[in-house]
Amino acid sequence: MSHDHGNVIPAYMKVFYTLCAMTLLTVAAAKLDPFHGLPNGYIYNITLGLAIAVFKVVCVMYIFMHLKFDNPFLRFFVYVPVFLFFVLTFGLNLEFGKTPSNNKVTRTVYEQLHPGEHHGAGHGGH
């Protein structure tokens, strides 16, 4: 059975360009560190990177992997494991690891690496 979804090439190209642009945006966000200097700025930075990654993943799954066009039943195969993925990765993290701002040890280390959170100070590659 052929799955004719009409001409999907413009949609594919749009996703391709979006993925390229979002990849550059991820790198720019990480390297320019726009939230540097704000209290807990690195958390915003990680959140931004994660949000971009999630957006890219949704683009790939809905267009390249045809979730948008296929039977909605298939989405259960995606929603359930994706939910578990986030629960298991970040859920664990909330309980045991904690983000640097909430964990005394990692916060101290972070503050040593980023003294005073000045713009540019203690920042960049080695």
Place this chain on the structure above:
Amino acid sequence: MSAALNLSHEPVTKIAHGKLAMWAFLASELMFFTGFFGTFIVLRNTNYQAFYEASHHLAWPLALLNTFILIGSSLTMALSIYNLERNNMGQFRTFLGLTILGGFGFLIVKYFEYGAKWQDGLFPGQENHTLFYSFYFIMTGFHALHVVAGMIPMIFMLLKSYSKHGYPYPVKVETLGLYWHFVDLMWIFIFPALYLIFP
């Protein structure tokens, strides 16, 4: 298409059995990678300084290049399926061939990246940065193995497409395409997690 072929589809949802099985397999694959990501985040936050220092030995421009290669090969994979469904055998071969080339390109870049890490003594069991580089090699290594595993059936499909009737199973290519896109999806998370998360 013939009635006999429709038996290969689930009767209610009209989804090909192979595709359904692939989605289930990908769900289990996601759980497999979840273990790595979960432990990585926990250990990153409890060994922040070690991870911070170790990550700065990574060559993120090479990883960025690999990201573009994978995105491109995802596009060519989708285009090859599109063309096979329309019986454009020539275009199908071109795009599938480009996808395979993308896979090779990815592995070649990885080869240089791994080689540099090996020379610098940055691998598990060494004195420095063992924990971070255990994650690095396990996560990117399993990802690279997935790339290899995807390329093998692609090469068979490409070779078969040169037979008299071309490659007659669009659903099989579509199923493999799902897998290939999944490999791309995992890289979308691995790339920032290992290379970018420590500014």
